[in-house]
Amino acid sequence: MVRVVERSDVQRCLDGYRATGETIGFVPTMGALHEGHLSLIKAAKSQTDRVAVSIFVNPLQFNNPADFDKYPVQLEQDAKLLQDAGCDLLFTPTVQVMYPNEVTKSYDFGMLENTMEGEFRPGHFNGVAVVVKAFFDIVKPDFAFFGEKDYQQLSIIRQLVRQENIPVEIVACPTIREENGLALSSRNLRLTNEQRKAAACIYDTFKYASDHIKSMPVEALTKQCIDMINKVPGFEVEYFVIADERSLQPLRKIETGARAFVAVYAGEVRLIDNMALNI
Ligand code: AMP
Numbered sequence: 001m002v003r004v005v006e007r008s009d010v011q012r013c014l015d016g017y018r019a020t021g022e023t024i025g026f027v028p029t030m031g032a033l034h035e036g037h038l039s040l041i042k043a044a045k046s047q048t049d050r051v052a053v054s055i056f057v058n059p060l061q062f063n064n065p066a067d068f069d070k071y072p073v074q075l076e077q078d079a080k081l082l083q084d085a086g087c088d089l090l091f092t093p094t095v096q097v098m099y100p101n102e103v104t105k106s107y108d109f110g111m112l113e114n115t116m117e118g119e120f121r122p123g124h125f126n127g128v129a130v131v132v133k134a135f136f137d138i139v140k141p142d143f144a145f146f147g148e149k150d151y152q153q154l155s156i157i158r159q160l161v162r163q164e165n166i167p168v169e170i171v172a173c174p175t176i177r178e179e180n181g182l183a184l185s186s187r188n189l190r191l192t193n194e195q196r197k198a199a200a201c202i203y204d205t206f207k208y209a210s211d212h213i214k215s216m217p218v219e220a221l222t223k224q225c226i227d228m229i230n231k232v233p234g235f236e237v238e239y240f241v242i243a244d245e246r247s248l249q250p251l252r253k254i255e256t257g258a259r260a261f262v263a264v265y266a267g268e269v270r271l272i273d274n275m276a277l278n279i
Contacts, residue, residue, distance in 0.1 A: 001082060001083045001087050001089065001090055001091065002029075002088065002089050002090070003089075003090045004089065004091055004092075005091075005092055005093060005094065005097060006089070006093075006097060007097060007138050008079075009212050010052070010089065010091050010138055010139060011138065011228050014050070014052065014088050014089065014140070014214075016232055017049065017050045017088070021143040022049035022050050022080055023049045023050070023143070024048060024049070024050050024051075024052060024140070024141045024142050024143075024189065025044030025045070025047060025048030025050065025051045025052070025141060025142070025143045025145060026044070026051075026052050026053075026054070026135070026136075026139045026141035026143070026144045026145070026168075027040045027041055027044055027051065027052070027053045027144070027145045028053075028054045028056075028131075028132060028135050028139065028144070028146075029053060029054065029055055029056075030056065030057045030058065030071065030186065031055040031056075031057065031072075031073060031075065031078050031089045031186070032056065032071075032072040032074055032078070032186035032189060033072065033077075033078045033081050033082070033186075034053075034176075034185075034188075035151060035176050035177070035184055036147055036176040036183070036184040036185070037083050038081065038085055038188060039147075039173055039174075039176050039261045040145040040146070040147060040173050041053060041085045041086070041087060041145075041171050042083070042085070042147045043145050043171060044055075044143065044171075045085075045086055045108075047143055047171065048142060048143050050088045050089070051080055051086065051087050051088050051089075052087075052088065052089040052090075052091060052139055052141065053076065053087045053089070053090055053091070053134055054090075054091040054092070054093070054096060054139075055078055055090065055091075055092050056092065056093055056131070057073065058098075058127060058128070059095060059127075060099075060103060060123075060126070060127030060130055060131060060236065061123075061124050061127030061131065062095065062124075062127070063121045063122055063123050063124055063126045067270070070139075070190065072186055072187075072189045072190070073187070075092065076212070078145065083206070088129055091138075091139070092124065097141075098131065099132055099134075103130055104186060104241075105126075105130055105131045105133075105247060106126060106128075107125075107126055107130075107160065107163070109125060109129070109156050109159050109163075110153070111247060111248065111249060112155050112156055112159055113125045114250055115152075115241065115243070115248055115250070116152055116186050116239055116241055116248065116261050117152050117153070117263070118152070118159070119239070119240055120239065120263060122262075123228070125152075125156050125238040128153055128156060128157075129156060129204065130279060131237075132157055132160060133160060133164065133166070133250065135268065136166050136168055138216065138253070139241040140168075141168050142146060142168065142169065143169045143170075143171055144157075144169075144170055144171070145170070145171045146170060146172060146173065147173050147174075147175060147176075148172055148173065148174055148175050148274070149176075149183050149184075149185070149272075149273070149274075151245070151274045152248060152261070152273070153171055153257065153263065154170070154276075155246075156250060157170060159172050164221060168237070173202075175273070175274075175275075177234075178196075178201075179203065180197065180200035180203070181199060181203025181206075181207075182196065182199045183202075183203075183271075183273045186273065187269055187270070187271065188271075190268075190269045191266060191267075191269055192267075195234065195266045195269070197266075198232050198233075198234070198266070199237065199271065201228065201229050201230065201232045201235060202271065203273070203275075204228070204265060204274050205225045205228045205229055205240075205262070206260050206273070206275040207259075208224075208225065208228065208263075209221060209225050209242065209260045209275075210260075210275065210277045210278040211255055211278075212224075213242070213258060213277045213279060214254065214279065217253075218242050218251055218252060218254060221242070221248075222240055222241070222242055223255075225240050225260070225262075226240045227264070231263055234266060234267050235264055235265070235266055236264065236265045237262065237264050238263040238264065238265060238270070239261070239262065239263050240260070240261070240262045241260070241261045242258055242259070242260050242261075242277065243258070243259060243261055244257050244259075245257045245258070245259040245276065246257065254279055255279070256279050257279075258276075258277045258279055259273065259274055259275065259276050259277060260274060260277055261273075261274040262274070262277055
């Protein structure tokens with residue numbers, strides 16, 4: 001595995017692969033890698049000839065500075081995992097490399113960005129779009145792999161690719177969970193053992209929603225789900241929305257493509273998750 005920091009080194013390495021007709025798969029991450037990330041790398045390896053991974057904790061997408069400061073960093077451990085996973089190129093740029101000039105770009109993703117994460121984390125998706133566009137310009141991947149764990153982000157990136165006419169195919173990968181249903185996340189490293197166990201309430205609530213979506217009005221079901229999580233000590237729902245998975249707009253009545261989305265505080269740690277409901 002080649003490990004580089006500069007844009008020119010990424011391009012030189014990948015141009016070498018492209019010169020022999022090889023396809024490039026790209027997996028952008030913020031590091032503190034876990035099995036969720038590794039599943040994306042596995043998918044990339046199975047669909048492309050070469051796999052490039054970036055690790056960059058993108059300051060532009062953190063609306064909360066404390067969250068940025070506490071974001072776990074473990075580069076050496078990550079590099080070892082990537083080497084073992086068969087990654088070809090690891091790109092670990094600095095902020096200066098990613099943003100040599102002041103960033104002024106402001107995207108408009110319409111209704112996709114005004115709900116849920118977009119509503120509660122102002123500026124977040126603009127920061128995500130800026131960094132993903134910058135990475136696509138550098139890496140020029142044939143395929144890029146993203147997790148459904150961050151479903152709204154995935155929708156925004158598909159929209160970014162359409163709006164900006166970027167020649168890349170976006171591949172969505174399913175959410176990897178712990179045995180108790182908790183979605184793997186780098187932020188889980190900040191949970192206590194007790195919080196980690198109690199966080200099973202999120203997936204339990206999704207299953208409850210899926211089991212009851214056909215028999216309960218959406219509004220009553222939503223309220224019930226919020227109560228189920230809020231009654232767990234130390235857990236507080238920021239939003240719980242049953243929405244259409246294409247438009248991301250809240251549903252008033254059930255339709256195919258209904259998906260439950262949640263943001264929950266477990267103590268100080270903010271967790272997000274989503275799941276397709278069984279219509
Ligand atoms: P992050 O490092 O959190 O920015 O995530 C990098 C990529 O990994 C994103 O496309 C995430 O959606 C994806 N990802 C994070 N957690 C999971 C998970 N539990 N299962 C599948 N993909 C994930």
